Amino acid sequence: MSNVDLMNLIQGNIHALKPYHVENIDCDVKLHANENPFPPSEELLETFTASIRNFQLNRYPDPDSKKLKDSIAKRLNTDTSRLVIGNGSDEIILLLLQVFCSEGDSIIFPDPTFAMYAIIAKGLGVKPVNIPLNDHWDFDADELLKVAEHNKSRIIFLSYPNNPTGNCFSENQVRKVVENFSGIVVVDEAYYDFARKSFVGEINKHNNLVVLRSLSKIGLAGLRVGFGVADPLIIDQINKVRLPYNSNTVSQTLAEYLITHFDPVQKQIDSILDERVRLMGELEKMDSLTVFPSDSNFFLFRTEQSADKIFRYLIDNGILIRNLSSHPRLNNCLRITVGTRGENDQFLSKMADYAQIGNP
Template identity: 60%
Template sequence: MSQINLTDLVCEKVKSLKAYHVESVEDGIKLHANENPYPPSPELLKKILARFEQLDLNRYPDPDCKTLKEAISNRIGVPTNQLVIGNGSDELIQNLMQVFCNAGDTIAFPDTTFAMYAITAKGMGLNVQTFPLNDNWDFEAAPLFEKLNASHARIVFISYPNNPTGNCFSRTEIQKLVENFEGIVVLDEAYYDFSGQTFLNQMKDHNNLVVLRSLSKIGLAGLRVGYGIFSSTLVDEINKVRLPYNSNSISQIAATELMNNFDTVQKQIDSIKEERSRLLNELAKIKTITVFPSDANFILFQASKNGENIFRNLMENGVLVRNLGAHPRLKNCMRVTIGTKAENDEFLDRLAKAL
């Protein structure tokens, strides 16, 4: 029997990390993870299950995700040779860092934004450079160039709309960034279906632009499917670091059917957007909170005080939202995902009681 100090073996960059943590509730209302509150429609499910029956589970999945790429290509009008499928778009974020960064290199992103840019970078021994958002949760590009040049930043990640603030940053400022930054600009459009705003049409003019999308927010969070749109040269580089068979057969089938039958999902997206307007209105009526505009499937709001208590109270009463209060700019802030009408009503009711 051997007993060695395993923690001593762990490299320094990992020791100092904290694992991505989300609270969970067993039976409560889950409004903390920006998922689609609706399950796949019966029509979609039927199509997916019919294809599962023909599946050879003893065989590896298609390593090139050919059928899924064709379905995405038909839907968004991008050639298949510009697409890469990820095990969630998280994986593509990591792949981008693998392709463009050596240990010690820098990546940049606004503060505050999606936590995984920093977590992934630090786990790979990269430096992170952040630039603050103004009071409208937006930024100006011009003052950044000098700083980005000085740090030799390799990639700038822009969550569009931004998680957790919910807004799309100014298009003009992003445009300046894409045109003037001599590195890769990643437009992470995980919430595109709720914003309708994209930089995809700019890709033909700017080969340093990468667009990421996710199916997690529109119904397949459990299957981990994201995709990236790259200039075809970059696809070859990403494929060098992508793990073989990174997308499993079940995910590929379900995602293909979702893309080919998007009308069923579009109805769900439309009703989430309607509920978003209603929830924004209702939250705006509450005097002791500030609510921020949203282009996504979630809303950021700030209590005037006692954020932690409000979060705990909601959780103890079976409503889970995301508590963001630990961030200095987000004191007393929470992020609530748009749920079904009944879930949103329950949230509003519990929030009123918690306040």
């Protein structure tokens, strides 16, 4: 029998971390994770069933994800040498940190933003630095560049649109950062399909620019597929630390199908965008709520009442959204992913009930 002092073996950076808490409360209406509320199209499911027999599941997947990369290169009008596939785009965040940061270095981002930048950095002993977003959830490029320089930050992360605030930062401020920073600028376009604003077209001009995309928000969250677009030199370095089989056969095949048969997904995206307008409009009519503008498939709103209580009330009624109240800048803020029309109606009806009964 062994009784090793395991706590003593654990690396200091990991000791200090708390596990990333993913809210997974069992609710019928899940509007908390910015997923696509619609199931995959019939065509995609048929392809899946038809290909099951052809998947060589006893063989390793293609380590270069060649077919998938070909389809992305074609769609983005770029070259496969500028692409890397990740097991979700958050894997690429990790790989970028491994390539560009040593323990003790820093990365920087405007705050509030996607929590994983800081979490992944801390796990590697890299210091996350942030500058506060202004009241329009935007930032000033000069200020960001100044703090980045002061901290000798290696990477700037810009979530574009920004999760959880929902908006795209000012294009000219992002461009100024890309043009003037002497480190890496990651423009994280996980929500691109809803914003349709992108810096991908500028990859050829800036060798320090990395654009991240994800298929998680448009229907394949369960398959974990994300990709990065960057200068081939950056891609080559990422490939040195990337595990060879990070993307599995099923994910590669279905992601390629989705990208080459985009019409059904586009219809889903269009309907989510229509619903976003309706949902935000209905919520804006309610008293004591501030709804923030959105370029995404989710949006943020602030309540004058206790957001914790509304959050709990919704859970008790089978609806899960995201409570962001614990962030100092997001006091009484909640984030909701746009669902199907029926799901959104359920949410609106429970919000109206809550307003009726006041503070239960």
